[in-house]
Amino acid sequence: MxxxxxxxxxxxxxxxxxxxxxxxxxxxxxxxxxAAMMPVRMYKALTGQGARGxxxxxxxxxxxxxxxxxxxxxxxxxxxxxxxxxxxxxxxLSRVTEPTVGTVSVRGRxxxxxxxxxxxxxxxxxxxxxxxNGAILGMKNAEIESKFDEIVxxxxxxxxxxxxxxxxxxxxxxxLAFAVAAHLEPEILVVDEVxxxxxxxxxxxxxxxxxxxxxxxxxxxxxxxxxxxxxRLTQEAIVLNKxxxxxxxxxxxxxxxxxxxxxxxxGEQVWxxxxxxxxxxxxxxxxxxxxxxxxxxxxxVRSTEPVHIEFEYQLDAPITGLRIGLYLSxxxxxxVLASFDTDDAxxxxxxxxxxxxxxxxxxxxxxxxFNEGRYSLGVNASSFGVRRYFMDENALAFxxxxxxxxxxxWGEPRVGPVRPRLNWKIEKLD
Amino acid sequence: MTEITKHEPTTIYxxxxxxxxxxxxxxxxxYRELVFFMIWRDIKVRYKQTMLGALWAIIQPxxxxxxxxxxxxxxxxxxxxxxxxxxxxxxTGLLPWGLFVAALNQASRSLTSNHNxxxxxxxxxLILPVASVLGGLVDFVIAFIVLIGMxxxxxxxxxxxxxWTLPLFLxxxxxxxxxxxLWLSAINVQYRDVNYALPFLTQFWLFITPVIYSSSxxxxxxxxxxxxxxxxxxxxxxxxxxxxSGTGPDASLWVSVAISFLVLFGGLFYFRNMEKTFADTx
Numbered sequence: 224m225x226x227x228x229x230x231x232x233x234x235x236x237x238x239x240x241x242x243x244x245x246x247x248x249x250x251x252x253x254x255x256x257x258a259a260m261m262p263v264r265m266y267k268a269l270t271g272q273g274a275r276g277x278x279x280x281x282x283x284x285x286x287x288x289x290x291x292x293x294x295x296x297x298x299x300x301x302x303x304x305x306x307x308x309x310x311x312x313x314x315x316l317s318r319v320t321e322p323t324v325g326t327v328s329v330r331g332r333x334x335x336x337x338x339x340x341x342x343x344x345x346x347x348x349x350x351x352x353x354x355x356n357g358a359i360l361g362m363k364n365a366e367i368e369s370k371f372d373e374i375v376x377x378x379x380x381x382x383x384x385x386x387x388x389x390x391x392x393x394x395x396x397x398x399l400a401f402a403v404a405a406h407l408e409p410e411i412l413v414v415d416e417v418x419x420x421x422x423x424x425x426x427x428x429x430x431x432x433x434x435x436x437x438x439x440x441x442x443x444x445x446x447x448x449x450x451x452x453x454x455r456l457t458q459e460a461i462v463l464n465k466x467x468x469x470x471x472x473x474x475x476x477x478x479x480x481x482x483x484x485x486x487x488x489x490g491e492q493v494w495x496x497x498x499x500x501x502x503x504x505x506x507x508x509x510x511x512x513x514x515x516x517x518x519x520x521x522x523x524v525r526s527t528e529p530v531h532i533e534f535e536y537q538l539d540a541p542i543t544g545l546r547i548g549l550y551l552s553x554x555x556x557x558x559v560l561a562s563f564d565t566d567d568a569x570x571x572x573x574x575x576x577x578x579x580x581x582x583x584x585x586x587x588x589x590x591x592x593f594n595e596g597r598y599s600l601g602v603n604a605s606s607f608g609v610r611r612y613f614m615d616e617n618a619l620a621f622x623x624x625x626x627x628x629x630x631x632x633w634g635e636p637r638v639g640p641v642r643p644r645l646n647w648k649i650e651k652l653d
Numbered sequence: 654m655t656e657i658t659k660h661e662p663t664t665i666y667x668x669x670x671x672x673x674x675x676x677x678x679x680x681x682x683x684y685r686e687l688v689f690f691m692i693w694r695d696i697k698v699r700y701k702q703t704m705l706g707a708l709w710a711i712i713q714p715x716x717x718x719x720x721x722x723x724x725x726x727x728x729x730x731x732x733x734x735x736x737x738x739x740x741x742x743x744x745t746g747l748l749p750w751g752l753f754v755a756a757l758n759q760a761s762r763s764l765t766s767n768h769n770x771x772x773x774x775x776x777x778x779l780i781l782p783v784a785s786v787l788g789g790l791v792d793f794v795i796a797f798i799v800l801i802g803m804x805x806x807x808x809x810x811x812x813x814x815x816x817w818t819l820p821l822f823l824x825x826x827x828x829x830x831x832x833x834x835l836w837l838s839a840i841n842v843q844y845r846d847v848n849y850a851l852p853f854l855t856q857f858w859l860f861i862t863p864v865i866y867s868s869s870x871x872x873x874x875x876x877x878x879x880x881x882x883x884x885x886x887x888x889x890x891x892x893x894x895x896x897x898s899g900t901g902p903d904a905s906l907w908v909s910v911a912i913s914f915l916v917l918f919g920g921l922f923y924f925r926n927m928e929k930t931f932a933d934t935x
Contacts, residue, residue: 237933318775320932321669331662333775341773344694346701351694358690359774410662 227442228293233325235286285311287466296440300453300460302481307463309446331410340400345389356403370406378402405432411442490522492619505540506604506612513621523622530588543576547584550601559640594642595625680777691784710792711799714747721865732866735898741803746864746888749826752793759785760834768935782838786831815894822890829883829913835920839927869899880905883913
């Protein structure tokens with residue numbers, strides 16, 4: 224067996240807040256001074272000083288000391304929480320960004336199902352976009368021509384192939400874009416969370432294509448939050464945590480480890496004093512927890528049971544008009560709901576002004592609300608029309624398991640983020 | 654599935670580039686088809702959903718020429734035109750100037766307007782400004798046809814040498830435009846100030862370039878100072894090649910050529926050095 228990908232000690236450092244801190248005394252003057260300093264910086268950049276080594280901006284390592292090899296023809300799963308470095312790793316492998324340290328050798332062309340539709344121009348027709356997009360993805364003109372009919376067939380838009388894609392429905396657009404990407408036939412295919420876009424039909428097509436690619440002896444890297452898809456499609460997986468590779472094992476073992484290792488963090492977010500911006504004072508978040516019916520902190524809740532959410536916080540001074548908000552959204556970023564602890568008139572009267580001290584706001588989301596999937600929970604503390612003290616849009620994420628939910632007997636995915644148990648009645652009318 | 658080429662996959666090494674980034678023009682060659690596709694896309698899309706379409710390529714220089722002609726006739730403007738009818742004199746200058754300005758406008762935005770490609774796919778980033786600059790040639794050719802008509806009307810016939818001198822001056826125009834465009838596009842990734850500064854830059858540049866006036870009456874010293882602006886060399890060269898005006902290339906042209914290539918190579922190295930941060934900062 225030959226090695227398709229060999230990653231050696233790579234790390235990627237990002238500077239955070241560099242753009243804001245650079246010009247903090249007003250744009251124009253700083254830019255002019257900066258422009259005047261250009262020759263100096265150029266000299267430093269050209270002689271290899273500065274730039275990377277500068278210290279006065281805060282930085283963090285999105286990836287640190289990651290090494291692994293992938294054999295040709297194998298399918299490797301990559302799992303990890305948001306911010307674990309999965310996307311950064313894929314960006315380095317597909318040469319979009321450079322690692323700060325370390326080396327990678329990649330044998331063959333890297334294609335990605337993430338790139339679908341990149342470079343599509345709304346004014347160009349479907350036919351023109353196929354050629355354009357193919358060229359962007361690195362296909363030769365002759366290659367695109369020979370596969371053109373196949374691509375059009377696969378996309379099911381042959382009727383509209385000479386229509387500008389701005390007239391396409393979003394489904395048609397996605398199908399055409401995917402058709403081009405799917406026919407790239409790269410030696411290495413990278414699939415990043417395709418399950419997050421498109422309808423169920425499209426997702427099935429993506430996964431099917433992935434299976435085909437793997438069977439042809441190509442190498443596949445598959446990144447997903449969907450553990451069942453990872454288990455179904457990969458034999459081996461690596462687990463990333465805070466930019467580091469903490470495990471590589473057969474998929475079942477890696478997934479078990481991933482799900483259990485995070486137990487203390489999953490379903491719970493704890494804010495250390497240094498995580499809280501100073502501007503939040505006198506409000507100080509302490510913890511946010513997702514609990515099941517029995518009061519246990521959980522990462523996965525059942526759709527058929529109520530979900531308990533607890534937000535604990537400290538007020539270092541009394542606040543009038545404080546309201547604690549919960550924002551629930553899907554992993555695609557669509558909001559499902561927002562709710563505040565003083566929405567209820569009675570609650571508002573009682574808690575409009577809160578003394579200093581430690582508080583907890585609890586909410587119960589009734590059973591039979593959520594559909595299968597992963598949801599993101601955000602919190603917010605504000606006084607309406609006065610001030611926002613604290614906001615964390617993605618404080619934590621949890622999964623919803625739908626076993627026993629209405630309609631599961633059909634075993635097909637249901638659209639939409641909610642899956643309520645509706646009160647159906649059937650009557651015979653004649 | 655049809656297999657076109659069963660080639661041995663090449664191994665790519667990804668590592669942090671240190672110091673001087675190699676120019677790696679070979680990569681540009683491998684992706685040459687993409688250059689043509691990008692140019693083709695730019696041209697296809699440029700006049701979509703406009704009423705006048707490609708006519709815009711000639712409306713702009715003709716209107717500018719008419720305005721200056723009007724100002725000259727009313728005595729507002731007092732400039733030399735080397736004894737050549739002013740309409741054709743100014744139009745000949747406006748041609749390469751229009752090419753230059755359009756190239757800067759398109760190319761300086763080429764990276765930022767394609768940021769989704771840059772953050773998702775690897776391809777030589779140089780393709781974007783290069784294609785923008787070359788894409789302007791189509792408008793140039795359209796506007797050039799009008800010049801041929803004017804030359805017939807004003808009975809101006811160029812020497813045969815125009816067949817090789819004009820392409821050389823056109824090349825100089827492209828080299829100059831590309832050099833400046835590389836700087837602007839790379840800076841624009843980090844500082845969008847370029848978008849605001851560019852209109853002033855081109856306006857100011859127009860004044861120091863003999864587009865609407867002739868520099869042949871200038872003193873020797875003045876002309877040498879002028880040759881520091883490569884576009885002055887281009888515009889004078891165009892007039893000399895097409896209309897036979899002025900004295901033709903002299904030492905000052907070589908200064909222009911040298912500066913223009915200096916800007917280009919400087920731009921290439923600057924671009925290549927900034928390239929690795931494009932995806933992170935755009």
